[in-house]
Amino acid sequence: GTAGAAGAAGLVLGATGGATVYAAAGPEAAPDGKALTTVGSTAVPFHGAHQAGITTPLQARGHLVAFDLAPGAGRKEAAALLRRWSEAARRMTAGRPPTDAGGDTGVALDAGPSSLTVTFGFGRTFFGRTGLDARRPAALDPLPDFSSDHLDPRRSDGDLWVQIGADDALVAFHALRAIQREAGEAARVRWQMNGFNRSPGATAQPMTTRNLMGQIDGTGNPKPSESDFDRRVFVPAGGGAEGPEWMAGGSYAVVRRIRMLLDDWEKLARGDQEKVIGRRKSDGAPLTGGTETTELDLERTGPDGKPVIPANAHARISAPEQNGGAAMLRRPFSYHDGIGADGTPDAGLLFVCWQADPLRGFVPVQRKLDRGDALSPFIRHEASGLFAVPGGARDGEYVGQRLLE
Ligand code: HEM
Numbered sequence: 010g011t012a013g014a015a016g017a018a019g020l021v022l023g024a025t026g027g028a029t030v031y032a033a034a035g036p037e038a039a040p041d042g043k044a045l046t047t048v049g050s051t052a053v054p055f056h057g058a059h060q061a062g063i064t065t066p067l068q069a070r071g072h073l074v075a076f077d078l079a080p081g082a083g084r085k086e087a088a089a090l091l092r093r094w095s096e097a098a099r100r101m102t103a104g105r106p107p108t109d110a111g112g113d114t115g116v117a118l119d120a121g122p123s124s125l126t127v128t129f130g131f132g133r134t135f136f137g138r139t140g141l142d143a144r145r146p147a148a149l150d151p152l153p154d155f156s157s158d159h160l161d162p163r164r165s166d167g168d169l170w171v172q173i174g175a176d177d178a179l180v181a182f183h184a185l186r187a188i189q190r191e192a193g194e195a196a197r198v199r200w201q202m203n204g205f206n207r208s209p210g211a212t213a214q215p216m217t218t219r220n221l222m223g224q225i226d227g228t229g230n231p232k233p234s235e236s237d238f239d240r241r242v243f244v245p246a247g248g249g250a251e252g253p254e255w256m257a258g259g260s261y262a263v264v265r266r267i268r269m270l271l272d273d274w275e276k277l278a279r280g281d282q283e284k285v286i287g288r289r290k291s292d293g294a295p296l297t298g299g300t301e302t303t304e305l306d307l308e309r310t311g312p313d314g315k316p317v318i319p320a321n322a323h324a325r326i327s328a329p330e331q332n333g334g335a336a337m338l339r340r341p342f343s344y345h346d347g348i349g350a351d352g353t354p355d356a357g358l359l360f361v362c363w364q365a366d367p368l369r370g371f372v373p374v375q376r377k378l379d380r381g382d383a384l385s386p387f388i389r390h391e392a393s394g395l396f397a398v399p400g401g402a403r404d405g406e407y408v409g410q411r412l413l414e
Pocket residue numbers: 010011220222224225226227228229230265267268269286288323324327328329336337357358360371374375378384388
């Protein structure tokens with residue numbers, strides 16, 4: 010699932026909704042003063058009610074990395090770490106080196122911010138290590154086990170989670186190394202995953218991205234223009250039922266590394282592939298007709314008396330109307346790490362979905378998919394994480410300050 014369908018959603022790959030254009034002629038311009046291309050010059054503000062990287066248009070490159078606090082590091086060290094990380098993110102997302110101290114790697118030299126976002130979250134184990142159990146949100150209770158899970162604990166969970174996205178691979182890598190360096194003695198990398206999406210400008214006009222199965226993925230996402238978007242994706246001011254106050258403006262990220270069994274998938278005829286989802290491959294339109302944005306007609310039957318969108322089609326089973334309104338903002342990256350030990354592609358989806366409450370988003374939908382939708386035989390969930398992503402830092406504040414100070 011990418012973020013957003015065409016147009017007004019403001020989430021379309023390549024659109025600049027929520028982004029401001031980098032002042033290419035200002036003091037932070039490329040050192041040689043040359044004008045930057047639109048891809049390089051786009052900057053996504055670090056400060057705001059929500060952290061960047063949630064409603065930001067999907068970037069071409071992403072890194073997901075989890076850290077564990079070092080033995081002996083507690084709340085004080087964690088607060089200092091989030092302060093360092095926030096400062097580095099604030100600077101790099103404006104196209105500047107991560108610190109004033111010098112010694113930068115130079116990997117991002119010559120490039121503009123390229124829509125860089127750096128998003129920070131806390132895992133359940135963070136709270137015990139920092140003596141903050143009393144402030145741990147109930148929404149961070151472990152996800153239930155699903156029967157189809159093949160989870161690798163070494164690539165799952167973690168005290169801290171950072172999502173990095175940028176439209177340039179070198180800018181993204183530069184940010185990743187800076188974040189790892191700024192972790193210093195306080196935290197160690199637990200796992201890291203690298204992903205990608207379409208590059209802006211690769212298609213004639215901005216459109217919903219495709220995943221590695223070739224499907225248009227992200228169409229059904231909630232759109233920021235919808236009246237219930239904020240309620241679905243963000244914890245309300247005051248914390249609301251989703252609790253705690255320090256999470257106001259925040260969101261819960263469910264991260265799943267989902268392997269695609271591409272050798273099997275690619276053997277399916279196109280018509281059969283389309284029945285697996287319930288949408289056409291060419292343009293993402295429902296099998297019941299129309300365009301990408303036409304609603305699925307779940308009632309329509311064909312000449313054989315069977316539903317045109319099969320009973321086990323992925324888009325039918327995951328639809329909010331079929332799940333008591335449960336909805337989430339899917340904002341994934343594809344991944345490809347060569348050929349796995351079993352001789353098949355180690356490729357698939359770094360599935361990241363955002364919601365105000367996982368129990369009204371990912372959990373009920375995955376429970377239903379886990380009973381065996383038509384997609385299940387072609388995918389395998391290999392790693393999992395759930396992270397509380399606090400609201401955006403205000404000017405002068407660091408991310409997580411309302412929890413840690
Ligand atoms: C819809 C693919 C995993 C939830 C879709 C669509 C595709 C797709 C092609 C239709 C277009 C769209 O609305 O985006 C995949 C693939 C997956 C995967 C390839 C794994 C590799 C999941 C998981 C969940 C999920 C794990 C949640 C537990 C949804 C939802 C929709 C959707 C909520 C939109 C339904 C609607 O709004 O009507 N997915 N999906 N998907 N998927 Fe998935």
